Amino acid sequence: xxxxxxxxxxxxxxxxxxxxxxxxxxxxxxxxxxxxxxxxxxxxxxxxxxxxxxxxxxxxxxxxxxxxxxxxxxxxxxxxxxxxxxxxxxxxxxxxxxxxxxxxxxxxxxxxxxxxxxxxxxxxxxxxxxxxxxxxxxxxxxxxxxxxxxxxxxxxxxxxxxxxxxxxxxxxxxxxxxxxxxxxxxxxxxxxxxxxxxxxxxxxxxxxxxxxxxxxxxxxxx
Numbered sequence: 317x318x319x320x321x322x323x324x325x326x327x328x329x330x331x332x333x334x335x336x337x338x339x340x341x342x343x344x345x346x347x348x349x350x351x352x353x354x355x356x357x358x359x360x361x362x363x364x365x366x367x368x369x370x371x372x373x374x375x376x377x378x379x380x381x382x383x384x385x386x387x388x389x390x391x392x393x394x395x396x397x398x399x400x401x402x403x404x405x406x407x408x409x410x411x412x413x414x415x416x417x418x419x420x421x422x423x424x425x426x427x428x429x430x431x432x433x434x435x436x437x438x439x440x441x442x443x444x445x446x447x448x449x450x451x452x453x454x455x456x457x458x459x460x461x462x463x464x465x466x467x468x469x470x471x472x473x474x475x476x477x478x479x480x481x482x483x484x485x486x487x488x489x490x491x492x493x494x495x496x497x498x499x500x501x502x503x504x505x506x507x508x509x510x511x512x513x514x515x516x517x518x519x520x521x522x523x524x525x526x527x528x529x530x531x532x533x534x535x536x537x538x
Contacts, residue, residue, distance in 0.1 A: 469519060475513035480495060
């Protein structure tokens with residue numbers, strides 16, 4: 317019994333090491349969701365078989381070997397066929413292009429405006445105003461190019477997809493009337509046309525409309 321468990325653990329460890337080698341020299345942030353499936357399924361095979369007496373070491377060896385062959389085959393095909401690579405592992409998504417929101421890609425990746433702001437802050441970018449380009453990589457990380465290297469200022473999200481953030485307004489000592497009046501002064505008469513609006517004490521309002529954010533969509537290859 318103990319010898320069988322030990323044998324399965326050794327085989328499982330070797331299998332995981334082989335999967336790691338097949339994935340290549342990637343950092344954790346560069347691993348795609350499909351790469352993660354490789355290791356999760358192999359871990360599930362090990363977990364299910366470890367304490368199941370009905371699954372002997374030969375069964376386990378067969379499962380690990382078959383899974384390893386499938387991974388090797390898929391990785392080989394993916395490296396040679398760009399279309400298959402795109403289908404299986406996906407492509408980077410341009411969320412902001414030349415300072416404009418790429419609303420379709422934002423929606424396709426199920427990203428809310430506050431989530432987008434959080435991702436930008438992780439790259440030391442505290443205002444959409446300063447972003448030139450933002451790309452969501454296939455591993456889930458975000459790459460950002462700023463418009464300038466000037467010191468950034470903290471901003472507040474006041475309108476999120478036509479919805480006014482009342483609590484945020486209250487936290488900065490403003491109200492809905494103040495926001496509506498300032499939007500009208502900037503030439504935005506209809507709240508429904510605004511997909512994003514932020515405010516900072518030095519720069520004031522920065523607004524993006526749906527019309528601005530639904531221009532030509534940019535696609536990137538891996």
